[in-house]
Amino acid sequence: MEVQQIIDASDLVKGVQGRCTFMESDIATLAMGCQFWKVRSDRGWYLRRFWLDIEHLCLRYVPSQKPFWNTSPTHVDLTGITEMRRWKSGFYQQIEKRGHSRRRLDSALTNELCFTIVFGQHEYNLIALDEATAEFWLTNLKKLVCIVRAVQHENQYWMWLTLQFRKADKDKIGALSFVQVQDLLERMNVKLSRKYAKELFNDANVNKNKQNGKQVLDCREFVQFFRVLTKRNELDEIFEKYAKTDSAAMTAEELRIFLSQEQFITVDAEQANALISKHEVSTAKEERLLTIAGFTSLMKSFGIAVEEHNTLFQDMNQPLTSYYIASSHNTYLKGNQLTSKSSVQAYIRALEQGCRCVELDLWDGPAGDPIIYHGCTLTSELRLTDVLNEAVKPYAFKASPYPLILSLECHLSNKQTKRLAFLLKDILGDMLYTTPVGDSMEMLPSPEALKNKIIIKAKKPYVTNDSELEENYSSDDDDGRNSSDNDNSDESPFQKKTPNNTVSVTMSGSDLVQEHKAEQSHLSNAVHNSGDIPVIAGTKEIQMPSQIMEQDLSNTKKGSHQDLVETMDLEDISCLSDLINICEGKKFSGFHQNLTTSRCYHISSLSEKKAKKLIRGERSAFIQHTNNQLVRIYPKGSRTDSSNYDPAQFWSSGCQIVALNYQTGGLYKAINNAFFQFNGNCGYVLKPAILRNPEIVETSGKDEMRGNRIVRVQIIAGQNLPKTEKNVIDPYVTIQIVGHPADQYKFKTKHVENNGFNPCWKETAEFRLTVPELDILVIAVMDKDTMTENDLVGVRVFPVKSLKSGYGHICLMCPAEGNLIPCATLFVHVSIHEETPVK
Incomplete structure (x- = not known):
């Protein structure tokens, strides 16, 4: 009953x-x-x-x-x-x-x-x-x-089980035969010997119901059968250790002792009784006793991370540079970088996941309005107006109230640049952050101060002292076209387009607009005398055929400064320039150069290849740089399949905007999803103090005066692991520490054959961490496959600083979708010990 x-x-x-x-x-x-x-x-x-x-x-x-x-x-x-x-x-x-x-x-x-x-x-x-x-x-x-x-x-668990029963009941008679139960268990990733399964089936069939001469289980009996089947021996052992008064139930005092010794939770008698009342499902709670069923329910409520870290708990009043910011690359794409479709829905999904920096690749549209697509590829096109009206405006702050960054990569003519500025102002209006910046600004505003504001990230027009126009002719994917890895990202929004190709040319700056009328004649003469402007095709991952490229370049070089200026109106161009403030894109010229010329509102974009090279050679300088400026990392151009890189390697060096392909699942996307689940999934995670203090010069992590954090993780058992393409999986668990180079660690359990339902491992990994503030624990369940590559079943990620000691269940996340997998958990025990260095 x-x-x-x-x-x-x-x-x-x-x-x-x-x-x-x-x-x-x-x-x-x-x-x-x-x-x-x-x-x-x-x-x-x-x-x-x-x-x-x-x-x-x-x-x-x-x-x-x-x-x-x-x-x-x-x-x-x-x-x-x-x-x-x-x-x-x-x-x-x-x-x-x-x-x-x-x-x-x-x-x-x-x-x-x-x-x-x-x-x-x-x-x-x-x-x-x-x-x-x-x-x-x-x-x-x-x-x-x-x-x-x-x-x-x-009540997700019981609903899930009831739904499985109903789906298996194809005849809609409200009962399952033994064969149907076996099929259902296999679909639920449980493989039992026929003899053992038949014994459990017969024991559960208390009503001895039959259909067509065969015994069947109704829904109630099936649930009882399932409960016996899902008996948790590992929980029984813990329960029996503390239920000393009555082996069938735990008193409130025994529960209090268990919580203190194993979970490091202090409760009084009243609080212990409240837990019994909450988790016990039988009449035993009236006697203030906790049975094994109630104890199982209680244990499922424990995780291994500090609970408040799943809510908005961090200080949101630090400068923007002090936060990791959830960011996507080529947000509009639904698949690969070459032939996939572009979709407004892709923007919506990214924003609903808490993404706070989305990318818009802008090109001249045939109807006078800019379009979004991956230029010089076969990807489909979107209208900018659709993206702004149907994704950005309604969904910008649906998942998070904190600022949204629109990363513009522009390949627009003067006319459509002006149109871009108008559309941004007309559609987004007061949502845009338009406060101007100046050289006196020492730090960026905080996420709290920028709530419900949209920030435009792009390059501004720039004029040298001698009034010559500075060039900008490379895109965010330079290293995908050549081996030199010269990086000059954030295409300028001020570019001139030819019939056969898009040519990127940086025009004069908005800071001189007020003086433009008085100096227009002088500027025109200076430009006229400066000679031809060298330009290059603004391609991305896919280059145009070499003969077309050469023809376009020769045709384009016939233009002069005078021709260019005659087509430009600085007052029109300033409309967009005025919208670019605290995220002004600048070419990265080296840490040394940036110390003298850069401002806190400048932002550089680096390919993963260039960033890795800098981290290997100048890690401390990189960290110092990110104390004052935002840095964006994007996938190298050779990732035409929209694969992702490991974001943790860049987070550990202070990089704030680490852009991933949100449309692509896998381990690295799962790491990104889980990492930003912390702090209430608001898209902003405060960087560790070691990366926010400009006085700290980070060492290799081998400083003998630093203490170590010893972390021990026991992988005990799994529950309801999802199937892959095979009928039943052979699961094993991997543990990784990613983050600081000195703390890299990997561990793998043995695999359990033919059991994704309740596999048991009881294997322990132990590691010492020298810079735990920068480290991330990645726990993944894999399916061993001797014929093909092992499949990633589920994953969960925790910043080491958020871990707590005790028993806990880890709810696994789907690698592809980034959402929790219903009922799929790992039961683990975590022990954390701080080791004080000997002086």
Whole structure:
């Protein structure tokens, strides 16, 4: 009866239905269904009937009757829907490009009729037949999805188990046969001998129910079967050590002793009883006793990191240079750097993940408005207006109130540069940070002072003392084109475009705009006498064919300073220049040069290759540099597959803006995701004091007077590890310390064959850290595969400074999506000891 009560209380369908009583009539209308145009951008329009199946919490539709499509999905689980929204303009444009859409339903392409259901990486784009229907379905499906999420959050584990049962019950009879249970366990990554599984099955079948002559388990019996199966021996051992009065239950005093000795938590009798009341599910809590079930629940609530670090706990009043800032590279791309699609949704996803620096590669658009795409490649294009209106403006501060940096890489003509400035001001308005800067500024504003502000990062126009125009002709991917690794990033927004190519030329500065009218004649003469301007093609990872490149260069070099100035209006150019303040891009000319000429509001962008070289040769100078200036790191140009590098190597040297390809999963993206989960996932993490003190010259970490932090991590067991492409995984766990070069460490457990459900390792890693402030613990679960490369199953990352001693469960994160994997955990024990140096 106890198990039945748990299931009834946490059953997903019943929980949702119980919360939907206020909208019963609306649900009945949704269940009746309605016809919509289901639109594919590349194939056309399909009239489909959609309806709500509340019993199975899904949205169903009538599929195509063509034989080829009979096996395609015919429903969307409400649990998988991530967003319900109006169409984005980018999709409108794709539809409008097809001539047949205009002939058929051009009038239907209105914002009031069109909405999108987003689930995972997919989406359904629907057009209602009238506005009332569109509004009704969009509004009520949003409500329903919110309710489903709320109920999921309340009791995820039991909902997950109940859903597995329902999915396995394909005959919808409310029971599973032994074969169905075996299949379900295998899908849940559990592999048992048939004899052992049959014994547990028979013991659980207390009602002896049968279907077609075969014994079956109903939902309650299956849960009991599952509980026996999931018995945690490692927790039993701990429980029995402290439950001395009654081996079947732990008293409040025994619980208090356990918490003090093992978890280093001090509680009084009243607090101990409160924990029993919270976690005990049986009537034993009335006697103030904690059974093994309640103890298991309590242990699942413990992590290995300080709890407050998951919330906004850090000082947000330090200068901007004192923070790591979550940053993306080529944010608009959905895939590789050469042929993938660009998407407004890619910006939305990055912003929703807490990203605080997004990149916009701007090129002249055919309609007079700038477009965004990866120039000189086959990637698709986005309109700047769509990105600003549909991603930046509505989502800039949805996940975090702290400043958002728009990193502009401009390849624009004068006319569209002026248009860019207008659009930024017109669309973003008061959201833009427009406070001017001066040479007297000694430090940047803090994230707190910049709340809800958008910062423009780009290069300003610059004029030398003799009024000659300074050149800027390289892009953010210089080292991808040559081996010299000359780095001059942050394309100037002041560039002139030729018919066959984009040419980057830095124009004169906005600081002289007020004097422009008085000196215009003198400036023109000076420019006229200065000769031809050398220029180079503004390519990125993909170069144009050499013969075209040479032809473009020869044609472009025919232009003179006079030709250029005649096309430019400094007052127009200043419109954009005035928006560039505390993130003014500057070419990196070496640490020595920057000490004398740079300002705190200057920012340099370095490729990973160039940055690695500097860290190896001038680590201390690098750290000193980042005390006063922001530094952005971006992937080298050869990463055309949008792969990522290890961000920790740059964080440990003080680099604030370490840009990754957010569309690409894997270990390094997972490290980035987990690292920025700390401090409330606000996109800003305060750098350690050792990297913020300008008086500190960081050593190699081998200073004998420094104390060591000895960390011991025991990997005990795993629970509910997700499957990979194999039926059942052979999991093992790796531990890495990344960060300071002196503290690099790796450890690997043995693998456990055919058990991703409850594998047990009980192996311990111990390491000494000399600079723990800079170190990050990376715990990853891998699947051993003798035929192919081992698969990354799940990962979790913790700054060493956030670790605490005691037992804890680590919730694993999906390497691809960056979200938590339901119910997948590692049970570990952490011990931290500070070793005082001998003087």
